[in-house]
Amino acid sequence: MDSPCSYSSLKACRNLLDTGRAVLTYHHVETAPRGVRLKGLYLTPRLFAHQMAELAAAGFSAPRYDELLASGPEVSPRVFLTFDDGFRDVWEHALPVLQGHGYRAIQFLVADLLGGMSEWQRPGGEVAGPLMSRGQIEEWLAAGQEIGSHTLTHPYLTRLPLAQAREEIGVSKRKLEDLFGREIRHFCYPYGDWDARVRDLVEEAGYRTACTTRFGANASPLDPLALRRITARYPSLRWRTVGAWLRWKLTGSGQV
Numbered sequence: 001m002d003s004p005c006s007y008s009s010l011k012a013c014r015n016l017l018d019t020g021r022a023v024l025t026y027h028h029v030e031t032a033p034r035g036v037r038l039k040g041l042y043l044t045p046r047l048f049a050h051q052m053a054e055l056a057a058a059g060f061s062a063p064r065y066d067e068l069l070a071s072g073p074e075v076s077p078r079v080f081l082t083f084d085d086g087f088r089d090v091w092e093h094a095l096p097v098l099q100g101h102g103y104r105a106i107q108f109l110v111a112d113l114l115g116g117m118s119e120w121q122r123p124g125g126e127v128a129g130p131l132m133s134r135g136q137i138e139e140w141l142a143a144g145q146e147i148g149s150h151t152l153t154h155p156y157l158t159r160l161p162l163a164q165a166r167e168e169i170g171v172s173k174r175k176l177e178d179l180f181g182r183e184i185r186h187f188c189y190p191y192g193d194w195d196a197r198v199r200d201l202v203e204e205a206g207y208r209t210a211c212t213t214r215f216g217a218n219a220s221p222l223d224p225l226a227l228r229r230i231t232a233r234y235p236s237l238r239w240r241t242v243g244a245w246l247r248w249k250l251t252g253s254g255q256v
Contacts, residue, residue, distance in 0.1 A: 006040075008235040010054045016230065017060075020217030021068055023080045023229040028129065030089035036127045040233050045093040047234055052097050055079060062103035065146055065186055069208065069224060081105035082211060082229065084150060084188055085118060088130040091140055099143055107132070107140060108150035108188035108211070111172040114179075120154035120190075134179060141180060148186035149173050149207075156193045157201075165198060170205040185209070199225050 007013050007024055016022070032042035043051075055062070060077045068080050081098070083090050086109040098105055113119060115133035122128050132140065137147065151157070151168040152175070160168065173184045185208040189198065192213025202210045202225055209224045216228040 007051075007230045007232040009051070010058055012235075013230070014058075016217060017077070017079065018217075020219035020228075021078070021080065021222070022217040023068070023082055023211065023227060024232045025211075025213075025229045026081070026083045026090070026094070026232050027085055028087050028089050029093040033127060037124075038126060040231070043232060043234060045097075048094055049097045051232065052101050052103060056101045056103075062098075062101070062105065064104050065106045065148075066208075068218070068227070069222065082188070083107045085154070086110060086114065086132045086137070086150070087118070088132050088136065091132050091136045095140060095143060095145070098145065104145060106146040106148050106186060107137075108148045108186075109137065109176060110150050110152070110154045111175045111179075112152040113154075118154075137180065141182070146186075147176060147180065147182075147184065148188060149176055149184050150188045151190055154190045156191055157189065157198045158193050158195050162197070162201075166201050166204075169198075169201045169207075173205055173207065187211070189213075194226075 026043060026048070027041040029043055029045055029048045031044050032039045036042065058077065060079050062079055062081050065080055081103060083094070083105060086107050090107065094105070110131065113131055114137065116131055117128040118131060119128060141147065149169075149172040152172045153168065155168060157165045157168060169187065176184045187202050187207040187209065188211040194210070194212060199210070207225070209227055211227045211229055214226065214228045215230065217230070218228050
């Protein structure tokens, strides 16, 4: 269960980022087009650039994703940047900003739909968006960015038969490795949908980490196959700040 706090600015969420290793989640970096229902998945290029500049000015680094698992004392403040689904607008609008700050990010790709559209969104009435092509992903990688797997087709994994879930998790890893010539070590559960069976399949496939939609920073000891994340979005109601998050935690109304 997500908390009432999302990341819109460093001022609002600095205390939260200091509670552990913070993983920020993005989807689109563009203005939401007409007809979109889930506007919270969209961040304007201007706001994204502001968020990155704010983090950089405060001394935050955004290192390689593997460093999330590194042990030892924190030398300087860090955030880990993730993008779900592989939308083309991230390549268009986010990549130049990341390069400008020397920031690394990981893009979780839907392996069977590269260069196509986000077909999984259509049945729910959502507007599908264009996805990064193989060539654009290669440019993303050449710029020092990273990729992980978000399955083959973006299904609800807990609703699938075991064999099909295993294929979505394992074959997507091998397909991306064959296409891009590098090991795929990191996974992201579509819709944040997972259970013990799905987690076992992720481990069986050889992934080092897996992202959920559970809210919060990751305190030690880490649970690498159930990583918490913080959704980045535009500012909403002013009470949705760290103060609200702290009240949420103290009252025990969220899932820890």
